[in-house]
Amino acid sequence: xxxxxxxxxxxxxxxxxxxxxAAVDPDQRWDLLAxxxxxxxxxxxxxxxxxxxxxxxxxxxxxxxxxxxxxRPS
Numbered sequence: 001x002x003x004x005x006x007x008x009x010x011x012x013x014x015x016x017x018x019x020x021x022a023a024v025d026p027d028q029r030w031d032l033l034a035x036x037x038x039x040x041x042x043x044x045x046x047x048x049x050x051x052x053x054x055x056x057x058x059x060x061x062x063x064x065x066x067x068x069x070x071x072r073p074s
Contacts, residue, residue: 011043 005011015036022032 005039005042005046008043008047011039011046015039015043 005014018032018036018039022029022036025032
Protein backbone atom coordinates (compact mmCIF):
# COMPACT_ATOMS: atom_id res chain seq x y z
CA UNK A 1 0.00 0.00 0.00
CA UNK A 2 3.05 2.30 0.16
CA UNK A 3 3.07 4.88 -2.60
CA UNK A 4 5.06 7.96 -3.31
CA UNK A 5 3.30 11.21 -2.50
CA UNK A 6 4.42 14.50 -3.97
CA UNK A 7 2.51 16.90 -1.75
CA UNK A 8 1.14 17.21 1.79
CA UNK A 9 -2.38 17.09 0.35
CA UNK A 10 -1.75 13.72 -1.29
CA UNK A 11 -0.34 12.36 1.97
CA UNK A 12 -3.37 13.55 3.91
CA UNK A 13 -5.66 11.97 1.31
CA UNK A 14 -3.85 8.65 1.76
CA UNK A 15 -4.18 8.99 5.55
CA UNK A 16 -7.91 9.56 5.15
CA UNK A 17 -8.26 6.49 2.95
CA UNK A 18 -6.43 4.39 5.55
CA UNK A 19 -8.75 5.65 8.30
CA UNK A 20 -11.84 4.96 6.21
CA UNK A 21 -10.65 1.44 5.46
CA ALA A 22 -9.86 0.88 9.15
CA ALA A 23 -13.46 1.72 9.99
CA VAL A 24 -14.78 -1.14 7.85
CA ASP A 25 -11.99 -3.71 8.27
CA PRO A 26 -11.62 -4.63 11.96
CA ASP A 27 -9.00 -7.30 11.25
CA GLN A 28 -6.61 -4.74 9.77
CA ARG A 29 -7.67 -1.76 11.89
CA TRP A 30 -4.44 -1.22 13.84
CA ASP A 31 -2.22 -1.67 10.81
CA LEU A 32 -4.28 0.81 8.80
CA LEU A 33 -4.33 3.36 11.62
CA ALA A 34 -0.55 3.07 11.91
CA UNK A 35 -0.24 3.68 8.18
CA UNK A 36 -2.52 6.71 8.48
CA UNK A 37 -0.21 8.12 11.16
CA UNK A 38 2.77 7.55 8.88
CA UNK A 39 1.07 9.42 6.05
CA UNK A 40 0.21 12.31 8.38
CA UNK A 41 3.82 12.49 9.58
CA UNK A 42 5.05 12.54 5.97
CA UNK A 43 2.54 15.30 5.17
CA UNK A 44 3.96 17.40 8.00
CA UNK A 45 7.51 16.79 6.80
CA UNK A 46 6.65 17.74 3.22
CA UNK A 47 4.72 20.78 4.43
CA UNK A 48 7.63 22.04 6.51
CA UNK A 49 10.15 21.46 3.72
CA UNK A 50 8.13 22.80 0.82
CA UNK A 51 6.14 25.59 2.40
CA UNK A 52 8.11 27.33 5.17
CA UNK A 53 5.47 30.00 5.83
CA UNK A 54 2.57 27.60 5.79
CA UNK A 55 2.03 27.26 9.54
CA UNK A 56 0.24 30.57 9.95
CA UNK A 57 -2.86 31.16 12.00
CA UNK A 58 -6.02 30.58 9.96
CA UNK A 59 -7.08 33.80 8.27
CA UNK A 60 -3.92 35.71 9.17
CA UNK A 61 -1.74 37.21 6.49
CA UNK A 62 2.06 37.01 6.73
CA UNK A 63 2.22 40.80 7.07
CA UNK A 64 -0.13 40.87 10.08
CA UNK A 65 1.70 37.99 11.78
CA UNK A 66 5.15 39.53 11.39
CA UNK A 67 4.09 43.04 12.38
CA UNK A 68 5.54 44.09 15.74
CA UNK A 69 2.98 46.87 16.34
CA UNK A 70 -0.53 45.91 17.44
CA UNK A 71 -3.18 47.39 15.20
CA ARG A 72 -5.98 49.46 16.67
CA PRO A 73 -9.55 48.47 15.88
CA SER A 74 -11.31 50.86 13.48
